[in-house]
Amino acid sequence: MFYQPGTTDHGLPYDPFKACVVPRPIGWMSTKSPSGVSNLAPFSQMMNLTFDPPFVAFSANQTADGSRKDTVRNIEATGHFVWNLATYPLREAVNITAEQVPYGVDEFERANLTKEAATLVNVDMVKESPVKFECVYHSTTRLPGNPPMGTVDIIIGRVVGVHVADGVIDERGRINVARTQPIARLGYYEYAVIRETFEMVIPGAGSKDVLSGLEGSSKANREKFDKGNQEGGVAEGEGNKNKD
Structure with a gap:
């Protein structure tokens, strides 16, 4: 049809x-x-x-x-x-x-x-x-x-x-x-x-970041963002130091 x-x-x-x-x-x-x-x-x-x-x-x-x-x-x-x-x-x-x-x-x-x-x-x-x-x-x-x-x-x-x-x-x-x-x-x-459920994990989704995204964890998302900012700040500082 x-x-x-x-x-x-x-x-x-x-x-x-x-x-x-x-x-x-x-x-x-x-x-x-x-x-x-x-x-x-x-x-x-x-x-x-x-x-x-x-x-x-x-x-x-x-x-x-x-x-x-x-x-x-x-x-x-x-x-x-x-x-x-x-x-x-x-x-x-x-x-x-x-x-x-x-x-x-x-x-x-x-x-x-x-x-x-x-x-x-x-x-x-x-x-x-x-x-x-x-x-x-x-x-x-x-x-x-x-x-x-x-x-x-x-x-x-x-x-x-x-x-x-x-x-x-x-x-x-x-x-x-x-x-x-x-x-x-x-x-x-x-x-x-809905009374019954089953679980499936996407193949290859073994990382914590992917799994927390599937879960919808705002805590994990913000921790990832904060960690990225901290690492980015260190990298920039080191780069400036090397240039000096």
């Missing part, structure tokens, strides 16, 4: 595009309106961008009436948001918060979730979620699309605070996926829950 999106018909009863890019992390984003009303909504087009400093991004299509999502409006107005890990035990609450309701409705209350104050940003977090990122708004990239829902706002934020429940950290000091049970978006109306 081959088709050109928006030009030729794929001939299937359901559009296959989103079902091809799976699984997708869920950006369960909490925000607060300028008047102080909490908002919570899931977005299935979300990812981390880099690790030192950490940035995340998610995209929000316009609504069926062509308006921008409440989450986007709140983030741009206040400059803050929180990513909450969507988990299997919280799946029904995630689904409830996906419903589009009038602006100003508190989704925490609709989904019977507990609010937890963030440490660095003025946004409520989902207390029941085991992992949360406090984020500061960085920028919006708006991609034009076909009306009414095709246009999308891509929100980028810098992670300034990370909350991890002690109970999901194992004896190796790693987050245990089987304990968090994150859910991911698939195609159509399908989701997946």
Whole structure:
């Protein structure tokens, strides 16, 4: 099968595009309106961008009436948001918060979730979620699309605070996926829950630098940078001394 999106018909009863890019992390984003009303909504087009400093991004299509999502409006107005890990035990609450309701409705209350104050940003977090990122708004990239829902706002934020429940950290000091049970978006109306993992190391990635990069260790990255500066300073000093 081959088709050109928006030009030729794929001939299937359901559009296959989103079902091809799976699984997708869920950006369960909490925000607060300028008047102080909490908002919570899931977005299935979300990812981390880099690790030192950490940035995340998610995209929000316009609504069926062509308006921008409440989450986007709140983030741009206040400059803050929180990513909450969507988990299997919280799946029904995630689904409830996906419903589009009038602006100003508190989704925490609709989904019977507990609010937890963030440490660095003025946004409520989902207390029941085991992992949360406090984020500061960085920028919006708006991609034009076909009306009414095709246009999308891509929100980028810098992670300034990370909350991890002690109970999901194992004896190796790693987050245990089987304990968090994150859910991911698939195609159509399908989701997946992650309980099993396997490890692979890239062939030839035996050096500490490569492995720390794969891990996403900001500490190792900065130590590498500081070491390079120190060695560079010594080399320059020695070079000047020899010339004298």
